[in-house]
Amino acid sequence: MKNIIIASTSTVHGSGYLEYILDELKTFFKNADSILFIPYARPGGISHDEYTNTVKTAFAIINKTVNGIHEFENPVEAVANAQAIFTGGGNTFVLTDQLYRNNLIEAVQKAVKNGTPYLGTSAGSNICGLTIRTTNDMPIVYPPSFNALALVPFNLNPHYLDPDNNSKHMGETRETRIKEFHGFNPQPVVGLREGSWLHVNGDSIVLKGSLTARIFEKGKTPYEVDPETELNSLK
């Protein structure tokens, strides 16, 4: 049975890495002593080791050990044997490219379907959707496909930002970008604000945290849903 947390961000303003969600993760990872970390998204271009060390420090607080997938000779086996998986944020294109290069798309899908708990934040959440076509990231590498893990039947937009009505900047708002996405793609998009997450438990998909989320369905006016809303009919 699928057991997934799809979080908008690893860090909320003024708080430490994963701090806002650590109580939740204690419960979520209750049956795992160790977590396999996928550091491929490399925020700020840092090394896999540096990134993994940040994650080790955060999870030590709830007594979990962490190993980076880059430490294993065979990453596909590492995923298959993992007690739990965490994919961190950074650049979604770099992450997706590395998942394909290491033959990990099917491996992660299989593990999650078999019940291995999966936590994603930011880029690690983007890849839970059908495609990465609603990422906010810069396309700094060219992955072999934009198709993602498809763990949920829609797309995600983490770090969702409301339009700033005082801005004089002429770049597109997030809402305009997602509207353009629907000119070429049929699936719904969940705009997850920082501090929000989706908890997927079997067929149930529930919005968590204290904020509403913004739902974009093709041909419909975007709308807000409250925390604890069940989103399993969204497809």
Place this chain on the structure above:
Amino acid sequence: MKNIIIASTSTVHGSGYLEYILDELKTFFKNADSILFIPYARPGGISHDEYTNTVKTAFAIINKTVNGIHEFENPVEAVANAQAIFTGGGNTFVLTDQLYRNNLIEAVQKAVKNGTPYLGTSAGSNICGLTIRTTNDMPIVYPPSFNALALVPFNLNPHYLDPDNNSKHMGETRETRIKEFHGFNPQPVVGLREGSWLHVNGDSIVLKGSLTARIFEKGKTPYEVDPETELNSLK
């Protein structure tokens, strides 16, 4: 001899479409009565006809006629025969995808090398660089390549935005994104603020408008350059 304007935006805040740059365009397009418009980037998902009509209205003020490339049976021939070319803004992935699908990459490169004046704004400027890997746009379609027209030996970041030090949003700043780009790509990036443009004239590449531009070179601290700076050694 190459004759190109690479503009950050079509429109500055509080002003009409192309209004801020229309005097410049009068000179730039002085030898052309008609302009071939490439509307493929489709801002806001509008149709090619709607987009072309906006451009027709703007250029009527300086007595230029405009035809959309989608009105021609053979777009490659349309480019070869054009007196001048304008590629408008919108989504850079959609634009790039359509350029490849219509076999226009080489056609536009050849026309520009032969001296056909080329104006790009926003997405139409992004594609003047070596690749589209520094676009701000959402990857709503998967183009066959991120390689672009390579009319200049660097990448562009139109609509360049300075970090907002008051923001509580945890998404990456533009500067961080470009730093991550340099983890995987060697070429410089020119961050063009709205209202700025580059004028390419043969081997000369000069920053125009009233604002400074921000230059990002791999391994160097980013720096500002003043209007009228010659950028022909940037590569």
